[in-house]
Amino acid sequence: MKGMGGQKVLLVHSSSNKPSSGGAGSAGMGRRRVCLVLFLACFACVSLASLLSSARDTSSVGSGGGGARRRASSAGRLAVSAAGGGRGRSGGAAAAAAEGGDATGPGLPEYVFDALAQYAAAAGNSSGGSMPGGDVRAIAAALKRRAPCNLLVFGLGGETPLWRALNHGGRTVFLDENQYYVSHLEGRHPGLEAYDVAYTTTVREFPDLLEAARAARAAECRPVQNLLFSDCRLAINDLPNHLYDVAWDVILVDGPRGYTASSPGRMAAIFTAGVLARGRKEEGATTDVLVHDYEREVERACSREFLCEENRVPETSTRSLAHFVVRGGSAVRREAFCGGGGATAAAQ
Template sequence: MKPNSNNTSLILLHPYIQKQGTSSKIWLLAFLSFFTLAFLLLLLVCTRPSTPITAASVVSSATTTTTTTPLPTTVINTLLYYASRSNDSFHMSHSELKPISDVLRKCSTPCNFLIFGLTQETLLWKALNHNGRTVFIDENRYYAAFFEEKHPEIDAYDVQYTTKRSELKELVTTVREQTRNECRPVQNLLFSECRLGLNDLPNHVYEVDWDVILVDGPRGDWPDAPGRMSAIYTAGVLARSKKGGNLKTHVFVHDFNGEVERVCSEEFLCSENLVEASDTLGHYLVERMDENCFQFCHNTTSFGS
């Protein structure tokens, strides 16, 4: 017999039947939720690391991630080769570039490299000191600004020199007379009143422990030109006043055949610290000193000898 469709509809809509269906759905949803939560907890327990994640492990991981590799030797040799190919007399030769490059390559950590003078080798120094800190100091404010604008990766600052090459003898004599006062070999030059001390550089320059310093500026060899007296003196003080890092600083002086370069190097970098020298490049290894030391060199020669 054909079922009565009207009666069937009444049975399906009976309140008791509806209540039972809703209750079953709620229990089913609760069961599924509980099962899903239990599965997730089991998954987390089974896949957790064998060692706990601690602050030390995070630091170690970050250190490993940021570790950088040095430039390959073939790349360094290629850069030196092409940089020394120019016939321009203002370019350094391969024999001048190589000792500086070798020192940069041997740094145990990325080097802190300070250069007095923006020259044809500026981009080369930046490239060779791969991953290190490279800062340039120049006497020409406009050239420093132009160079930074053209090469944003270059960190360059200008400085006002107040010396003249013709004052060489007077300035050296003044420093000798004030080695226990304003011209001490160990001091914070930011607060120095020594005539040869550069005290208007950015503050952070005095706070960095420089591993390598190159004096290749300021430019000019006429009597009223600034000369490199202040740059060499400042390099000597920065090397002796280091607070940390390596105990010794490599200081290179370019154009070593000049009177100012040789006299000031002997006076403030000292012959006992001379590693090697040619007519064009002097290489000194200057050691950090105690702040109670008031003598640049163990043996001071008479000026002009």
């Protein structure tokens, strides 16, 4: 047994390492699980918010190129009038941006402008229902000097897309007596800004209306006034208010209808164009006013009375189109439309 005496025996006692259900280890693991759940919840919320934000951005980009309907919010319209009034050419681009309509920025490249005008003039020469090619070229030449700008057009027709395209980057507004035609063209040309006008005149009343306007030249039919509150029968005062505050650079009178005795005639349109041009507040500001169908008695007489022969530009006029450059600002005569002989010339 001596061999056994020099060895040591090590005894190992097994013990259970399983913690009890109420121990500290269980509490620690529970806290870790709660933290993990909270982390996953926060991560999910952040991811969802990012997805929604991306969806909104995509939606706004996709819909931003669409034109605003003509009955847009009054706040947006007021912003447009503030941008358009008093800044001449630059006001048109700012106005279009506020409207959400036509694209803003520089005008068309010259070669694109000329190509559009050339093809439209050629179409006018070959089609009896379109504006004569010479008139198209004359209007395009006047517009080319001002575009992009604030352009007001009385009348809707076959040339409507052309005027809007040539004034790319500016603001183009159309006025027409037919509300159904306005709605029709708005549907065909998204972003078109057009309004219907309720005219209270007829061609058969032209002599009496002209005589009454002459008699009230120093009162309700004066050259410089607030058209919104005018009692002159030739004043158009039912347009959206913000349009009266826009500094119009070019006004084209190609409506309303005037070829029958019961048609509204263009007396009110020409008178209103003359007042809008003279009412511009910027010193030295001018407005190009173009009157189509000038060979007719009403258009010729009213243009001479309210736009004045002294303001006519013969080199950019044709037999059926008259071009006038009317000045605004403080130097405008407030007691008469013309410097002299306006009434006499109209009566001839």
